[in-house]
Amino acid sequence: xxxxxxxxxxxxxxxxxxxxxxxxxxxxxxxxxxxxxxxxxxxxxxxxxxxxxxxxxxxxxxxxxxxxxxxxxxxxxxxxxxxxxxxxxxxxxxxxxxxxxxxxxxxxxxxxxxxxxxxxxxxxxxxxxxxxxxxxxxxxxxxxxxxxxxxxxxxxxxxxxxxxxxxxxxxxxxxxxxxxxxxxxxxxxxxxxxxxxxxxxxxxxxxxxxxxxxxxxxxxxxxxxxxxxxxxxxxxxxxxxxxxxxxxxxxxxxxxxxxxxxxxxxxxxxxxxxxxxxxxxxxxxxxxxxxxxxxxxxxxxxxxxxxxxxxxxxxxxxxxxxxxxxxxxxxxxxxxxxxxxxxxxxxxxxxxxxxxxxxxxxxxxxxxxxxxxxxxxxxxxxxxxxxxxxxxxxxxxxxxxxxxxxxxxxxxxxxxxxxxxxxxxxxxxxxxxxxxxxxxxxxxxxxxxxxxxxxxxxxxxxxxxxxxxxxxxxxxxxxxxxxxxxxxxxxxxxxxxxxxx
Amino acid sequence: xxxxxxxxxxxxxxxxxxxxxxxxxxxxxxxxxxxxxxxxxxxxxxxxxxxxxxxxxxxxxxxxxxxxxxxxxxxxxxxxxxxxxxxxxxxxxxxxxxxxxxxxxxxxxxxxxxxxxxxxxxxxxxxxxxxxxxxxxxxxxxxxxxxxxxxxxxxxxxxxxxxxxxxxxxxxxxxxxxxxxxxxxxxxxxxxxxxxxxxxxxxxxxxxxxxxxxxxxxxxxxxxxxxxxxxxxxxxxxxxxxxxxxxxxxxxxxxxxxxxxxxxxxxxxxxxxxxxxxxxxxxxxxxxxxxxxxxxxxxxxxxxxxxxxxxxxxxxxxxxxxxxxxxxxxxxxxxxxxxxxxxxxxxxxxxxxxxxxxxxxxxxxxxxxxxxxxxxxxxxxxxxxxxxxxxxxxxxxxxxxxxxxxxxxxxxxxxxxxxxxxxxxxxxxxxxxxxxxxxxxxxxxxxxxxxxxxxxxxxxxxxxxxxxxxxxxxxxxxxxxxxx
Numbered sequence: 001x002x003x004x005x006x007x008x009x010x011x012x013x014x015x016x017x018x019x020x021x022x023x024x025x026x027x028x029x030x031x032x033x034x035x036x037x038x039x040x041x042x043x044x045x046x047x048x049x050x051x052x053x054x055x056x057x058x059x060x061x062x063x064x065x066x067x068x069x070x071x072x073x074x075x076x077x078x079x080x081x082x083x084x085x086x087x088x089x090x091x092x093x094x095x096x097x098x099x100x101x102x103x104x105x106x107x108x109x110x111x112x113x114x115x116x117x118x119x120x121x122x123x124x125x126x127x128x129x130x131x132x133x134x135x136x137x138x139x140x141x142x143x144x145x146x147x148x149x150x151x152x153x154x155x156x157x158x159x160x161x162x163x164x165x166x167x168x169x170x171x172x173x174x175x176x177x178x179x180x181x182x183x184x185x186x187x188x189x190x191x192x193x194x195x196x197x198x199x200x201x202x203x204x205x206x207x208x209x210x211x212x213x214x215x216x217x218x219x220x221x222x223x224x225x226x227x228x229x230x231x232x233x234x235x236x237x238x239x240x241x242x243x244x245x246x247x248x249x250x251x252x253x254x255x256x257x258x259x260x261x262x263x264x265x266x267x268x269x270x271x272x273x274x275x276x277x278x279x280x281x282x283x284x285x286x287x288x289x290x291x292x293x294x295x296x297x298x299x300x301x302x303x304x305x306x307x308x309x310x311x312x313x314x315x316x317x318x319x320x321x322x323x324x325x326x327x328x329x330x331x332x333x334x335x336x337x338x339x340x341x342x343x344x345x346x347x348x349x350x351x352x353x354x355x356x357x358x359x360x361x362x363x364x365x366x367x368x369x370x371x372x373x374x375x376x377x378x379x380x381x382x383x384x385x386x387x388x389x390x391x392x393x394x395x396x397x398x399x400x401x402x403x404x405x406x407x408x409x410x411x412x413x414x415x416x417x418x419x420x421x422x423x424x425x426x427x428x429x430x431x432x433x434x435x436x437x438x439x440x441x442x443x444x445x446x447x448x449x450x451x452x453x454x455x456x457x458x459x460x461x462x463x464x465x466x467x468x469x470x471x472x473x474x475x476x477x478x479x480x481x482x483x484x485x486x487x488x489x490x491x492x493x494x495x496x497x498x499x500x501x
Numbered sequence: 502x503x504x505x506x507x508x509x510x511x512x513x514x515x516x517x518x519x520x521x522x523x524x525x526x527x528x529x530x531x532x533x534x535x536x537x538x539x540x541x542x543x544x545x546x547x548x549x550x551x552x553x554x555x556x557x558x559x560x561x562x563x564x565x566x567x568x569x570x571x572x573x574x575x576x577x578x579x580x581x582x583x584x585x586x587x588x589x590x591x592x593x594x595x596x597x598x599x600x601x602x603x604x605x606x607x608x609x610x611x612x613x614x615x616x617x618x619x620x621x622x623x624x625x626x627x628x629x630x631x632x633x634x635x636x637x638x639x640x641x642x643x644x645x646x647x648x649x650x651x652x653x654x655x656x657x658x659x660x661x662x663x664x665x666x667x668x669x670x671x672x673x674x675x676x677x678x679x680x681x682x683x684x685x686x687x688x689x690x691x692x693x694x695x696x697x698x699x700x701x702x703x704x705x706x707x708x709x710x711x712x713x714x715x716x717x718x719x720x721x722x723x724x725x726x727x728x729x730x731x732x733x734x735x736x737x738x739x740x741x742x743x744x745x746x747x748x749x750x751x752x753x754x755x756x757x758x759x760x761x762x763x764x765x766x767x768x769x770x771x772x773x774x775x776x777x778x779x780x781x782x783x784x785x786x787x788x789x790x791x792x793x794x795x796x797x798x799x800x801x802x803x804x805x806x807x808x809x810x811x812x813x814x815x816x817x818x819x820x821x822x823x824x825x826x827x828x829x830x831x832x833x834x835x836x837x838x839x840x841x842x843x844x845x846x847x848x849x850x851x852x853x854x855x856x857x858x859x860x861x862x863x864x865x866x867x868x869x870x871x872x873x874x875x876x877x878x879x880x881x882x883x884x885x886x887x888x889x890x891x892x893x894x895x896x897x898x899x900x901x902x903x904x905x906x907x908x909x910x911x912x913x914x915x916x917x918x919x920x921x922x923x924x925x926x927x928x929x930x931x932x933x934x935x936x937x938x939x940x941x942x943x944x945x946x947x948x949x950x951x952x953x954x955x956x957x958x959x960x961x962x963x964x965x966x967x968x969x970x971x972x973x974x975x976x977x978x979x980x981x982x983x984x985x
Contacts, residue, residue: 021877069900071978072907112877134903138894145888148933152941153873160941164933171893171929175922179910182903182918186911 005049005062006078009088010126013042013095017118020111031111032103035118039096042121046092049085055484058082058491060131060194068135074191077131082488083258083339084128086481087251090346091128093470094247095121097463098240101354104459105361106154106238113154117240120146127252133181133191137174140252144170147241147249155236162229162236169229173219177260180212184264197263200500203271210268213261214276220253223276223313224283227306234302235366239357242298246305246349251342254312258339262316263495270496273317277414280317281421283310288428292435296366297359300436301352304392307425308345308404312338314422315407321414323497328490331497334410335489336482341403343481344391344474348400351388351467355381358460359440362453368436373445377453382441384456384464389437391471393430399474512570515577518558518585519625525551526618533611541609545600548614549593552621556589573693574632576767580984581629584763588628588756591843592621595755597959598851599748601952605857606654608746613653617752620646624760631771633682633692636764640678640728643760644671647753651745663744670737674727681720688713694772702775715779721768722783728761731821732790735814742810747862750806751850754813755843762820762839769824770832770985777827784821785917791818792921796928806864808931809849812890815928816842819905822921826912833982834904840977841901844970848886848963855879855960858951866934870944879950880939882964887936889967891929897971904978 016038023031054061060079068076080088098117106113123146126139144167152163185191188199201209219226230250234242262269284307291303315338319331358381359374360366375382391398394405404425412419445451456464474481513520529551533544559582567578596617603609623642630636648671652664686692688710689700701714723734730738742750769780795815802808816838823835856863856872863869873880889896902925909918950957970977 021881024877069975069978071975071982072903138899141894141899145884145893148936149940152937160937163941164930164937167933168926168930172923172926175926176919178903179906179915179918179922182907182910183915185907 003062004064005045006080006125006129007064009042009046009049009092010078010122010129012045012122013038013118013125014122017115017122020115020118023111025109025111028110031114032099035099035114036096038118039092039099039121043089043092043096046089046125049080050089050484053082053085053484055082056487058488061085063131068132072134072185072191073189074134075132076135077192078129079131080129082485083492084255086339086343086484087128087248087255088125090251090343091121091124091248094244094346094350097350097354097467098243100459100463101243101357102238102240105357106240108154113150113240116146116150117244120150120244124248124252128255131193133185133193133196136193137178137181140174141171143249143252147245150241150244151233151237154238154241157236158232159236162232165229166233169219169226172215173226174216176212177216180209184209193259196260197495199264201265203267203501206265206268206500207271210261210265210272213256213265217253217256217261218279220256221250221309221313222253222306223279223310224287224306225279227283227287230306231299231302234305234353235296235298239353239360242353242357243350246302246353247346250305250309251346254309254316254338254342257313257316258492262492266496267499267501269317270320273320276313276317277321277418280310280314281418283307284314284422284425285428288425288432292428292432294432295368297356297368297436297440298353298366300368300432301349301356304352304429304432305345305349307429308341308349308392308400311341311404311407311422311425312345314338314418315341315403315410318407318411318414318418319493319496322410323493324413328493330410330413332489332493333406334414335493336485337403337406337408337410339403339485339489340399340406340474340478340481344399344403344471347467347470347474348388348391348398351384351464351471352392354463354467355385355388358456363449368439370447371440371450372447373443374441374450374453376445377451378455380461381456381464384468385441386437387468388471389433391475393433394426397472397475399471399478401475402478509570512568515562515565515568515570516575516629518555518562519622519629521558522551522555522618522622522625525554526615526622529611529618530615533615536611541611544611544614545596548618549596551618552589552593552596555621555625556586556593559585559589569631569695571635573695574635575629576631576694577629578984580763580766583980583984584628584759585625587840587843588621588624588759591756591847592617592752594847594851594959594963595748595752597956598751598847598854601956602746602748602854602857605859605861605951606746607860608654610653613650616646616650616653620650620752620757624757627760628763630764630767631694633686633694633697633768636767637675637679637682639760640764641675643757644675647749647757650749650752651741653749654746657746659744660746663741666744667737667741670727674724674734677720677727678724681717681724684713684717684720688717694767697772698774701773714776718773718776718780719783721773722780725761725765725768726787728764729758729817729820730814731787731817732794732814733787735791735794738814739807739810742813743804743807743864747806747850747854747857747864751847751854754809754850755846758817758839758843762836765824766832781825781827784825785914788818788821788825789917789920791815791821792924793818796924799928799931802931803866804864805853805866805869805935808866809846812928812931813842813846815924816890819902819921822909822917823905825914826908828908828912829985830982831908831912832985833978834901834908836984837904837978837981838901840981841897841970844963844966845886845889845898848882848960848967849890851956851960851963852879852883852886855950855952855956856948858949866938867944869935869938870942872939872948874943875948876950878961882961883939884936885964885967887932889971891932892925893929895968895971897967897974900971900974900978
């Protein structure tokens, strides 16, 4: 092992988290400082993934491989490519934000709260960097446990229901994936994900495996009609939990499509691509309208998340129809758009949930009707909130525009109507977001409590400022991110278009 | 073959652990009579010492070539030795928890320990039994000790009821087993496993002989299923688990499962291996029913002992699935699952005993309310135990299920595997109920833990092992396969 960067990224936060548990809630300040220091350290280390990354190859980099369970030929095998590397940095970035965001707000068991997020950070990095299916599955399931506790312990009034629903939904989805992974192991003799990419499978096998994967990933994304756990989980989760859930955990589903579904079952993905596209379009259009009628801000953002994640699955599966021999650009555009959308959604949804969190901490209400005229008492905060709302609506110049535009371009090549339907989000999305902005931030103050609101403090300001920079940077100059993933995505496109039959 | 039927004292070393344990039982029993009240703890320490020495003696025999003594009715092989070490070890752990329970409930009596040692002897005989008679003998030593152990809380109506129920149903099961044995003996002319194996592995059997063999087989399977608590022979499990004193429940739900699996291996794999096609179908049905019923009925339980009883039934279903496959790796997977189950179940009951105080049985799920606030460490341990039982990685319970599922899928039963995992998801709901009580709810009563240091330490190690073995399961998987 000449390079143990990824192991460090996984285990440093996990062990720091365990350490923080032992520090205990009595010494909360020590726990907070250690947590924030760890998360910043992990973020800095993860940046070296970017700086030392070679974007001219699709091969796995920073690889580590040690025998783990030799009985099943299972390896502790880590590595990243252009798809997983940006997601890891997104993870380390978001974790800093949630730990700082929970600084004063979390007064019950603060040390355990911080520890849960640190441990979850390590586990999610594990998900994105595992190259062995069982290792992947272990991280994938294990990451449910801290989230279950975060929702259940620090959540709202109906937290028990939301926490258990979240756990059972995602658990049920992923056991089918486990069965198909074992099936492929029995066939190919290896749990290596890369070996599974090359495993030849018949059409029937691919169809079954595709749907098994689909159950696991669609629940996580979440896609219509298995999205119902998400609004519950988001509404009940504490702000930090919502941020990680939206910014990272949903991406695990999208990542699954990139890493498993397309390369392992290319023919089945092609065969069923229209089903997935239609489900994605339903998510984009129908869920957009559902978001329009929400009275609860968090629920509104949760539904808007589902709608935006629809672009990810649309971009991924539109490639089969968008691809014309000799002209791969459209298909490539859709795939890259899906990746950009995942990262951009990570920033925007995190920002939106933090914005709601700021309001909730002050008035303890998520109802839109509680507010009105917030701009009068919180001008600085409103500036940020409107920026993020614009990004959520897909305003050019913000990150929200780039991914959606790329996906729509790809979708138009596939079928003009897909493009039209997907494009309707620019109207619906703007409608629900801006209407919420109007009702919450603008107008006259109707609730006397709003008058007494104090504007954001330095801590909140810095979190939102960092996110604002990220949103704008991605919107104005997304090229560095696209460069990093370009070769990997091209390779993935090849894999997806090469029949295994 | 003739020399098999002679008695040769020079072969006695193969039964050394049993011989030692029997002598130790006599010593402990007699000594206890002469100990006055302040010295009663001596019995406990002496018991632990006897078990430790037994374990060491058995450990030294690991690696000896397969030896069959006592006219072919007693076998020493790696499986026997390894199982004995595990049984002695887990009994020692169980006794650490037991002592706290007995003290808190004023049940501390010398006979308790003698009975535990006796049942241990019975299990060792079962593990090493190589004729139908020895196996039956071991089973009866075990069962009679267990009946008495349950009834040791003689002031409790529930315990007496449980003991009687267990006794009556256990007697029926023994009867069925004996009936099956007599049929096998009648047709094959021998009670020795080796002879039976030779007889059954004969393709020229007349259809009449085959019929009787099959009849005998069915009765044997029923008898074994009864002892394991597989559906539809599970009726005694929830009532006995709930009614028995928790320390006894812990003991009878863990260690004897190894012995029962050993008996299963001796009779069905070693003896009737040639008839695998016949008994594997029965096992398949029982396994699926056990997994389904264990997962669904447990959902409605509020008593955690009863819930664990149903959870045991569903675990037994998974273990039986390992035997359905009919290959060595599948049997290995089943044995691995048994060992993992014992590790988890021991810790789970240990947690219940931990919360016991002065005449208070903490056997409701709601008794765990607010544990995470009063004792974050043990709440975390219980979280690991429950999620491990639900089969969530990275805990050891996941690898046990993975091993079984891999074998089941490899044998071509993909549908069975899918059904099993769906029920595993359903069962995770009731394990989450315990997590919910500990973490998401608060109780008005202060939870005080009165357990002594040694119990806390052993319980912590036990629970941490669930994670540690989960991270490094390779050795145990290989060990489980190596015994076949």
